[in-house]
Amino acid sequence: MKKNIINFKAFRVEEIKGDFKSSIKKVSISSIEPNEIIVKVHYSSLNYKDALSSIGNKGVTKKYPHTPGIDAVGIIVQSKTESFKVGDKVIVTGFDLGMNTNGGFGQYIKVPGEWALRLPINMTMKESVVIGTAGLTAGICVSKLTKLITPKDGKVVVSGATGGVGSLAIYILNKLGYTVVAITGKVSETEYLKKLGASEILMRNEIENYKNKPLLKSKFAGAIDTLGGVILQNIIKSTSHYGAITCCGNVASPNLELTVFPFILKGVSLIGIDSQNYPIKYRIEIWNKFAEEWKIDHELIAYSEINLDQLQDKISLLLSGKSKGRTIVNLDNKLP
Template identity: 60%
Template sequence: MVQNKSTFKAFRVEEKDGNYISSIKDMEFKPLAKNEILIKVHNSSLNYKDALSATGNKGVTRNYPHTPGIDAAGIIEKSNSESLQVGDKVIVTSYDLGMNTDGGFAEYIQVPSEWAVKLPEKMTMKEAMIFGTAGLTAGMSVLRLTELIKPEDGKIAVSGATGGVGALSVSILSKLGYHVVAITGKEMERDYLINLGAKEIVLRNEFEELDKKPLLNPMFVGAIDTVGGAILENIIKSLAPIGVVTCCGNVASPKLDLTVFPFILRGITLIGIDSQNYPMNYRTKVWGRLAHDWKPELLNDSCNEIKLEDIQDKIELMLQGKLKGRTILKLIEL
């Protein structure tokens, strides 16, 4: 198992005279620090945050040269950890991976052992990367919501329903028997959302324009919000008494223009989801559920595989909004 090479290949982004240039580079291995592990990466995935990192977005990555890739799955080849051993299959997502720590667009990653989750049985490394950070975030949102709301309680709203987190949330919730109302700005994706399991479709512009009263007629008992802003405001105001909403995104706006009335008069609960630093006990539980009863039946049909040298072309397509589905990086032939 232990690698005996002196170098490995990585998709490297360098800053030169204000421009960001990417290429495949040979990288040298570094000594392992205490509690670090060296992972032979089998699969990674392309995310929007990776595309930003690869094009010099300093809000994602401060220093260059850098290797993007916020998701990785592979096998441990060296370990200075007591909890993880050589040969263990692991998943690494979020924390600082691919942001200011070299990420999964490489044949090897070297990370603190506490960042790694053992790959569950009945889940392949490719499947783990189809889920990736988006799947983990969706799973955390579903887990926290279902702790308090049951299918028989009523309707569940999911905003940003065609996005990575939203689509997986719709799929998982419907599989668990919930009546899902998908909120989307993409009317042409109605059939796609119905196929995922949504029972009703609400267009985003209609939902954003609801009455500005501090409380609205109850429409849902729970919700998973991925966009923030006016959508989250109206979801909160539209929840039935003791309703629950999780929030994990702010693409619409990070601000909320609300009174405390939904929280005091209806007992609403707002749960924030931070997949980047979420506690390990929740991570382990979520990955276990994604491997079993939460796994979509056609999961492997929702992706296309690429090699290391294909990444730059896919990044450009992603930034142009022309990339559909999940793009999985395959780094080793099994």
């Protein structure tokens, strides 16, 4: 039986004598197996994991050549699962997509059907990818946090405020009535953060230089931390009695130097967030919130739209800490 082969373009990362180089290549996908789908990708987005994969981080991607892209939204062109049919619009984020399974920086992906969910009603494909894994992560953080603290309990601080997770978290929290403090190292983005809903801006170096004590004066009822390291340490130490913190990143550092005092003397809760393997049934709940009560005004969220040829420059900006908001990748090459 002749295989149905699809040829297409992809952003490929190759390992050549220990060096990692990226370029646009022609690649192909052959016929699918039972319970798999092939999706024609209309949009992807750039995340920190994608940037790490593109420079050969073996903690993210073990084998090369490889196509990064942990986000993909598009239309099913082949299906061997009862859950989806050809023509369905779907979102695929996380799981192994873009890590060791070729990801959304290619015009087609082949994945297990259980990794996909239907694009919610009242949401376009472009709107969904502006949200992407960053928004899913922010949504999970907010969902966990709001079960433990209310707007009346006090301020919620968000670190990495101009990044994808941080900016979307600020927007949702403000929409839900919380008073939000944004932590940033970018003085120039103060007005942008206030437009998102931050009522107060805390400079990164200020919180990094808090006194090195086991406990600090209570400042926050809760927090969403995207950075880790000393910033998370000082947030924990500065959280009020019975406050809660969600932790979803380690860009600053994976290490924490703490005593147990915030946890046993103040009853502070530290909640780890794993959006990569978050169960589909709970993902659907988060995505439906984005389509309804968390509906985003996309004019407020900073994002840029690029094609595959522009991707390497954006990766360099992200790795140097100079990116802002979200970067979405148009696989149709039809830019505004």
